[in-house]
Amino acid sequence: xxxxxxxxxxxxxxxxxxxxxxxxxxxxxxxxxxxxxxxxxxxxxxxxxxxxxxxxxxxxxxxxxxxxxxxxxxxxxxxxxxxxxxxxxxxxxxxxxxxxxxxxxxxxxxxxxxxxxxxxxxxxxxxxxxxxxxxxxxxxxxxxxxxxxxxxxxxxxxxxxxxxxxxxxxxxxxxxxxxxxxxxxxxxxxxxxxxxxxxxxxxxxxxxxxxxxxxxxxxxxxxxxxxxxxxxxxxxxxxxxxxxxxxxxxxxxxxxxxxxxxxxxxxxxxxxxxxxxxxxxxxxxxxxxxxxxxxxxxxxxxxxxxxxxxxxxxxxxxxxxxxxxxxx
Amino acid sequence: xxxxxxxxxxxxxxxxxxxxxxxxxxxxxxxxxxxxxxxxxxxxxxxxxxxxxxxxxxxxxxxxxxxxxxxxxxxxxxxxxxxxxxxxxxxxxxxxxxxxxxxxxxxxxxxxxxxxxxxxxxxxxxxxxxxxxxxxxxxxxxxxxxxxxxxxxxxxxxxxxxxxxxxxxxxxxxxxxxxxxxxxxxxxxxxxxxxxxxxxxxxxxxxxxxxxxxxxxxxxxxxxxxxxxxxxxxxxxxxxxxxxxxxxxxxxxxxxxxxxxxxxxxxxxxxxxxxxxxxxxxxxxxxxxxxxxxxxxxxxxxxxxxxxxxxxxxxxxxxxxx
Ligand SMILES: Cc1ncc(C[n+]2csc(CCOP(=O)(O)OP(=O)(O)O)c2C)c(N)n1
Ligand SMILES: [Mg+2]
Numbered sequence: 001x002x003x004x005x006x007x008x009x010x011x012x013x014x015x016x017x018x019x020x021x022x023x024x025x026x027x028x029x030x031x032x033x034x035x036x037x038x039x040x041x042x043x044x045x046x047x048x049x050x051x052x053x054x055x056x057x058x059x060x061x062x063x064x065x066x067x068x069x070x071x072x073x074x075x076x077x078x079x080x081x082x083x084x085x086x087x088x089x090x091x092x093x094x095x096x097x098x099x100x101x102x103x104x105x106x107x108x109x110x111x112x113x114x115x116x117x118x119x120x121x122x123x124x125x126x127x128x129x130x131x132x133x134x135x136x137x138x139x140x141x142x143x144x145x146x147x148x149x150x151x152x153x154x155x156x157x158x159x160x161x162x163x164x165x166x167x168x169x170x171x172x173x174x175x176x177x178x179x180x181x182x183x184x185x186x187x188x189x190x191x192x193x194x195x196x197x198x199x200x201x202x203x204x205x206x207x208x209x210x211x212x213x214x215x216x217x218x219x220x221x222x223x224x225x226x227x228x229x230x231x232x233x234x235x236x237x238x239x240x241x242x243x244x245x246x247x248x249x250x251x252x253x254x255x256x257x258x259x260x261x262x263x264x265x266x267x268x269x270x271x272x273x274x275x276x277x278x279x280x281x282x283x284x285x286x287x288x289x290x291x292x293x294x295x296x297x298x299x300x301x302x303x304x305x306x307x308x309x310x311x312x313x314x315x316x317x318x319x320x321x322x323x324x325x326x327x328x
Numbered sequence: 329x330x331x332x333x334x335x336x337x338x339x340x341x342x343x344x345x346x347x348x349x350x351x352x353x354x355x356x357x358x359x360x361x362x363x364x365x366x367x368x369x370x371x372x373x374x375x376x377x378x379x380x381x382x383x384x385x386x387x388x389x390x391x392x393x394x395x396x397x398x399x400x401x402x403x404x405x406x407x408x409x410x411x412x413x414x415x416x417x418x419x420x421x422x423x424x425x426x427x428x429x430x431x432x433x434x435x436x437x438x439x440x441x442x443x444x445x446x447x448x449x450x451x452x453x454x455x456x457x458x459x460x461x462x463x464x465x466x467x468x469x470x471x472x473x474x475x476x477x478x479x480x481x482x483x484x485x486x487x488x489x490x491x492x493x494x495x496x497x498x499x500x501x502x503x504x505x506x507x508x509x510x511x512x513x514x515x516x517x518x519x520x521x522x523x524x525x526x527x528x529x530x531x532x533x534x535x536x537x538x539x540x541x542x543x544x545x546x547x548x549x550x551x552x553x554x555x556x557x558x559x560x561x562x563x564x565x566x567x568x569x570x571x572x573x574x575x576x577x578x579x580x581x582x583x584x585x586x587x588x589x590x591x592x593x594x595x596x597x598x599x600x601x602x603x604x605x606x607x608x609x610x611x612x613x614x615x616x617x618x619x620x621x622x623x624x625x626x627x628x629x630x631x632x633x634x635x636x637x638x639x640x641x642x643x644x645x646x647x648x649x650x
Binding site for chain 1: 362363364414415420422423424425427428440441442443444445473474476477478479504505506507511512513578633634636638639640643
């Protein structure tokens with residue numbers, strides 16, 4: 001076991017996989033000479049050289065497409081978006097090419113590619129730079145989407161993403177890059193599609209992922225002081241979604257609150273709510289609630305930004321609402 | 329020989345922009361400004377010279393490196409500084425921040441955060457001018473890094489096809505974040521791309537605001553009179569990092585110092601000296617700039633923050649259901 005940062009965990013995963021498999025290469029804006037806009041890829045250019053670590057111009061559709069084409073004929077690209085916001089420009093490549101190649105070729109071609117980068121809010125970067133893009137992508141069959149909250153998961157899921165024969169989108173977080181955590185020395189790939197119960201509890205299930213798992217844990221600790229034991233399910237993988245782990249938890253707690261960044265209209269939270277009401281209906285003692293970003297473009301002003309983003313106090317309030325309803 | 333009133337006005341504008349941004353950098357270090365802050369320091373002659381070639385009701389659109397261009401277009405320093413501070417008195421009510429300087433009164437259609445995405449948008453404003461036959465011209469600024477992205481190609485391609493009254497101005501400051509031009513593009517002169525769209529294009533240096541004004545003026549006249557768009561590349565240089573978090577390790581201090589020898593503000597000052605301005609007169613200009621900067625800071629510091637209730641009415645037209 002070692003304690004390393006989230007960004008180091010991601011880097012280790014990429015380096016180890018690149019050492020093992022010569023077909024894996026990395027490209028993106030500022031990933032090489034600049035050492036990564038957020039230093040995730042620090043040292044990788046020096047280690048692997050400019051043939052395997054490529055600085056791209058600002059041309060998201062172009063380099064995402066080059067990744068897809070290269071993947072079709074046997075390479076395994078890791079494509080970094082400086083942030084997922086900019087993937088909007090490459091959306092067509094991901095939606096119409098990466099996600100479709102396998103099925104529209106009748107299974108003749110596959111697209112083993114990783115798209116990765118920081119997702120969701122950073123700090124005061126405004127409406128165009130604060131998107132939680134996982135909601136858009138998780139709706140698309142043909143894609144896999146993961147969103148680790150801890151360094152060990154970041155490493156394991158990144159390894160699995162690189163080895164997977166499908167397009168896998170890794171949603172990282174600028175605000176998690178410096179977070180430290182224990183990572184086993186021999187951390188191997190973690191199977192995609194498996195959630196993790198990161199805190200056991202009996203009164204309410206909090207479902208979260210990425211940075212919101214930490215917010216849910218903070219909320220759970222505060223709730224514990226008031227005698228409410230929340231179980232926190234860290235999804236890790238958004239597609240495929242581990243409904244079994246979610247449902248098992250709700251069977252135990254009879255209540256569910258989902259916490260995520262991004263708008264409340266549709267999205268991963270709505271998907272989880274649908275599964276819970278279908279698969280655990282008889283067990284529910286209260287409606288399933290969601291705590292999401294408010295339904296407005298993200299404002300720049302710091303206080304308003306904080307007010308828009310899901311915070312522990314909103315999670316606590318939602319948890320209390322479902323708990324008290326069940327007991328009334 | 330230019331009218332010395334005009335020289336003084338444009339020199340003062342450059343100095344004002346420089347001083348506002350130096351103070352913004354200081355406020356950023358104190359935590360009073362957050363998020364991204366991309367400074368225009370070193371590039372002032374481009375925005376000031378270019379906008380001096382426009383009529384007041386012409387449109388301007390630019391990137392996130394927008395403070396100088398907004399001020400040159402007429403935005404008040406108070407509105408700019410308050411926006412940086414996230415105050416409700418800011419140009420965008422504290423909701424936009426550094427990258428999003430909008431000023432409808434002065435036909436400033438924004439600073440934009442997504443590379444290239446504002447280029448078709450600018451062509452859209454020019455489209456409206458042609459549609460309404462209002463004889464306005466749109467000036468669209470972007471960086472050298474934008475020349476690889478689809479918005480650049482599609483925006484210019486359409487503007488050329490439909491002969492829209494627009495001037496595309498590439499502010500080539502030699503770097504796109506930490507990457508020099510030689511590693512982002514296959515040609516050394518971005519204005520050469522104009523040929524592929526069948527429009528005029530040329531390159532010039534941007535340290536002398538009068539030179540910029542004259543060059544952009546030619547393109548603006550073509551756009552206004554014959555609705556011929558053009559693609560100009562202005563060679564310039566930013567003295568500071570890409571944004572506040574960039575230590576700028578990709579270039580040497582010597583390189584930066586070399587460029588500072590051609591400082592647009594020093595060049596502007598020399599023009600005034602040549603026009604007969606003495607020390608006392610120059611000092612007077614500097615003092616009035618300092619007073620305006622201090623006023624903007626005070627205004628920003630003392631202004632209230634926006635309330636959460638502001639978000640709803642600024643998101644849609646009229647209150648929405650539920
Ligand atoms: C589509 C897109 N990709 C990436 C970014 C991140 N980004 C912001 S500024 C920048 C560099 C732009 O350089 P350039 O166009 O030369 O303008 P300059 O900053 O030099 O004014 C990058 C990569 C972005 N804003 N939009
Ligand atoms: Mg540049």
